[in-house]
Amino acid sequence: MLELKNICKTFYPGTVNERIALDDVSLTLNDGDFVTIIGGNGAGKSTLLNMVSGTLPVDDGQVIIDGVDITHYPEHKRAKFLGRVFQDPMTGTAASMGIDENLALALRRGKRRGLGWGITKKERASYVEKLSEFGLGLESRITAKVGLLSGGQRQVLTLLMATLKEPKLLLLDEHTAALDPKTAKLVLEATDKIIKESGLTTMMITHNMNDAITYGNRLIMMMDGKIIYDVAGEEKKNLTVPDLLAKFGKGFANDRMMLSGNE
């Protein structure tokens, strides 16, 4: 499904600030894989997702989705294959546009945008239906500006936008990290439900080891720009937080991950 071949990325090469963010990373995802990604701060998790989404260009290596080499596709062209939710709730939606208008933009992802209407009555009705499933009351204020919503509501909306037109791959970069624990749980459960319903191939970065173990069928851990651990299936199901800490605890001593893992 997704193939990453020998991806390298260095920031500020040749300067004192040189930082190897990804060091020859290769990874293959199978159709329907739901991979959780953990690792200490600066391990290269976000950079890995940015290589897939094209937010940043790779220095070296290849990104292949369903056999198509997209390494040199610009970000907007790759969007056709991808659904994305970001850490900051402000990033995924346009605050000055309505809930319905944001969804309408998302529905047209990967399509040519011509001079037809940007939103139709019929699709508005379908948005109302879809939003009501989340039980946040968004369905009754469909034309409200997104800027008026709470962080959690915006993340749910972004999630719906990311999956409205089914992507080949869903990329979640700590998308619940900015939310309070209760809202985070709600958003995470909504995420899991959507992924299960359509069997979406997903990469989810999280700083919470419990969540990384609970959700998904595969877990990878990163450190210093490398994938240092990759488990799936039964082995992953049987993982515990103490296991992970025993194995890799040194890797992120003093990291907020330790704390969230122990909560």
Add this chain to the structure above:
Amino acid sequence: MEFLISMYNSLPGVAAEGLFYGIFALGVYITYKILDVADLTVDGSIVTGCAVTTVCILYGVNPLVAVFIAFIAGMLAGALTGFFHTVLKIPAILAGILSQFSLYTINMIIMGAQAYLEKDGTNRAPIPMSPTAYASISKFPLIVSSRDKEGAAIVGFIFVVAIIALLYWFFGTEFGCSLRATGANSKMARAQGINTNFATVFGLMFSNGFVALAGGLLAQFTGGSNITFGAGAIVIGLASVVIGEVLHGAIFKKGSNFAVKLAFVVIGSLIYSLIKRVVINIGLDTNFLKLISAVIVAAFLSAPNLKGNKVHKKKKGA
């Protein structure tokens, strides 16, 4: 009393000028409010519109066709800024300044073409490039002219209505929405598959098209073109946008339709023209206008921020 009479007499002219500058302000609105780019190209492209229209008319082009040619010339000016900004990755403000600077010379060359033409065909004099170059078209057939201010206001009104209708439709289309998304949140726009570079370039072109069209109408209205009148035009445009916005906010507390917002941009421009006329009729030097304009823009732009501060302070005190 005398002042009131003179104000009353100047109303048709104020209306016409306010409407033409209203078209200019709509162009500024596209970049400033929709694309979220402060585009300084407009100081140059309004003169481009002016110069192109003047030259076209001197060459015998129909005056209505001439303003559409001005529109296209303005789009090219916008494309230049778009190129600086998206291809060469120059920050938008600087890209606009560079374009404005380039346009100064380009406008002079366009004006030079008319200076050449005014001589008889056999005299192939080099193109005179001069900041004082001025060409008069008042003897030619025009769609708007200061000889008939009421008529000019009516033509201006028709243009304004047609342009607002066009913009209302355009920004409701899929493509128009992609421009709005680009201005609202470019990261999100790219994540949704929008080519934000293309959207930005197109927005700049579209905006400068209307700016130049306004320049074309102003050239006809004032009877000619002059290279320096664009200086500081952006401030007039911004003044119109912010006056319109504040007024709109005061009247429509719950927000309103996009077309109404656009109409208020033009109303802002009409108010600006009126203020300008008051200043002139009082007998103040029109050079004061620039300072007054700057104060108006600063006041209106800061009003929401200052208001916010007050609320904040109150909350803290309570």
